[in-house]
Amino acid sequence: MEEEDKEVKLYGFWASPFVHRIEWALQMKGIKYEYIEEDVINNKSNSLLQYNPVYKKVPVLVHGGNPISESTIILEYIEQLWPHNPRLLSQNPYERAMARFWIHFGEEMWPIFRAVMKANTVDEKENAKRDAIGMMKSLEEGGLGDRTFFDGDSIGLVDISFGWMTYFLEAFEEAVGVKLLEPSVLPRLHAWAQRFKELPIVKENHPNHEKLVDHIRRVRERLLLASTSPNP
Known part of the structure; x- marks a missing residue:
């Protein structure tokens, strides 16, 4: 399976502006993903704690089983892996x-x-x-x-x-x-x-x-x- 075609999951929280950044980027590029809503205030899931053991917060993008944390890092990861239609970061x-x-x-x-x-x-x-x-x-x-x-x-x-x-x-x-x-x-x-x-x-x-x-x-x-x- 090509790297770009592996399963994508996004762990998020409905009110988080950091999560919406990731959703906009994924949807602009037409990338299919599964969204998992987290109760970050009262009951963080074991999956979230496993995927982000350092900060224990959203967003977390899981691509092919590999977790990426911090929204700005996730955005650059998305741009590097799916640089097509549209390109969101200049080549200059x-x-x-x-x-x-x-x-x-x-x-x-x-x-x-x-x-x-x-x-x-x-x-x-x-x-x-x-x-x-x-x-x-x-x-x-x-x-x-x-x-x-x-x-x-x-x-x-x-x-x-x-x-x-x-x-x-x-x-x-x-x-x-x-x-x-x-x-x-x-x-x-x-x-x-x-x-x-x-x-x-x-x-x-x-x-x-x-x-x-x-x-x-x-x-x-x-x-x-x-x-x-x-x-x-």
């Missing part, structure tokens, strides 16, 4: 390096958004909001520029990596009560988000907004409770 070495830079930059943004979620006082919220918008401004100016998509006229791995902004951030803003991606502040990034979320494969594959808002609120409540609990 410099452009590939720049794509990897911005994908890595995006991973560094997550602690900032976590700080926004944990902010409890007015000053904490304002400081966290300022930091988050500052990073998004760097992404808009240095990564996106005046292009339609990060990759130019068509979407690539950078777009897929930041695709969570098109739906997750809307729910995040509603749940936390902090506006971040506003057209008056980040006009080009906001316009990109509107274009990206209108892609059929994205419109058909993201969580229900109200359900996601409730989930983020519960996560925030747990974070706030943990931050205010006295140390043992």
